[in-house]
Amino acid sequence: MDSRTLREHDPSPHNVIQNTPPISRTNISHAHNITKGNVTFGMMTPSFAENVPNITVVAGKDVVLPCIVDNLEHFKVAWVRVDTQTILTIHTKVISRNPRVGLAQSSKRHWYLRLKNVEPSDRGYYMCQINTDPMENRKGYLEVLVPPNIVDSGTTDGVVAREGSNVSLSCRATGHPEPNITWKREDGSEFIHNGISVSAVESEVLQLTKASRLHMGPYLCIASNGVPPSVSQRIPLKIQFPPMLWIPNQQELAYNGQDVVLVCHIEAYPKSINYWTTYEAVSSDDSYRVYMRLKIRSVGLADYGAYKCVAKNSLGETDGTIKLYEIPNPHTTIGTITNAVSRQTSTEPSIRHAKKKDRKRARPNKGNSPAIQNEVTDDNHGDVVEDEAPGPHPTSGPTYYGTIDSREHSSSSTSLTIQSHSSNNAICCAILCFLFRQFIAIFNV
8 A cells, every 4th residue: 555545535434545646746746856765855754653552442442543653744644444445534634424433633743543432343453654655554453352242042041841851951142252151050059961960061052961850940051251241141941740759757656735747848840739638738849849847736636647748730649648656645654653663662661571570470489389381382373372370361452552561461461572573574664665655756856
């Protein structure tokens, strides 16, 4: 491109450089004829103090391209858009009709091309030239960056699919440089992709093979290209499947008057209709999961039995059963055991007194009197039967846990001795049973 090709002022916005008469032809010819070397009448010819720099700017911002010239004298400076060969400014005049193009001059040495609200179409080479012969010029590149933008036409709006099918989520974005697409869960949790647990996948299309309910939830399509801000779009994924029910405890234990809670976990999508047979219950749902609780206050005899938890949706139905069993009231059981132990404790001194009295009577006297007592064990009943020689035969008293009268017949005291051992065994068994039931009740609650 020669300086003589810079034509006179043309109001057209697409004034291009052609082989037309140059600006100030007389001056340029005179300079050419009398110039020898770099000296014209003892003065230096124009030259660029530095190159026009390459500048990068984000779309929407303003930019200034500098051009610094030494020894300009009577020569002129012009700014030209290289790729379209459009003259933007000539010396102090703006030729372009684009209102965003402007010119700033702080001195004869500094010439600035201003572009307001830069657009992607402004990207390209810009030349600053001096109409010397031959022409002097310098050019710089304007890079316009564009933040990413997700295009709705190429992006999945949302997907509903049956469990076990293959699912594709698409996302398309524009920007400069070309954006990268990253897929993540909205909550940041990992998901299965190609058999591997991952937290992110870089691709315009997210392929999920044999999608399950574990894939369900909102995903984020994130577009980024290093130009802030990055953008994202929320794309929900719904997986349909029939209800599945899980009961943590299929057997519950409770005593009369106790409060008890029956729990049932349900998974289903579309959301299922959930209920307890005969009773109403409180439920809370999280996505496709439902947590059902049936609270029975002050359990009575009529409350023991089976309870059924039911879930239904358009794809199927399921149910589960929880059985409620009665156990002894721990407070009543403790009172009974305490009373029994107290009676046993109060009985022991009387029994020891009776044993001592029996031993005294069992000693033989010096005269071998017929008052000697003979004890015979009844194999059939296991009780001790005592016979006494002279004297009336005493009447046997009832078996009880109270205090033994020391004046009773020795046979009664001996019977109580044997019965006390049986009572001890019964109390121990009762205590063990109570502790075992309490342990089960506490564990289930």
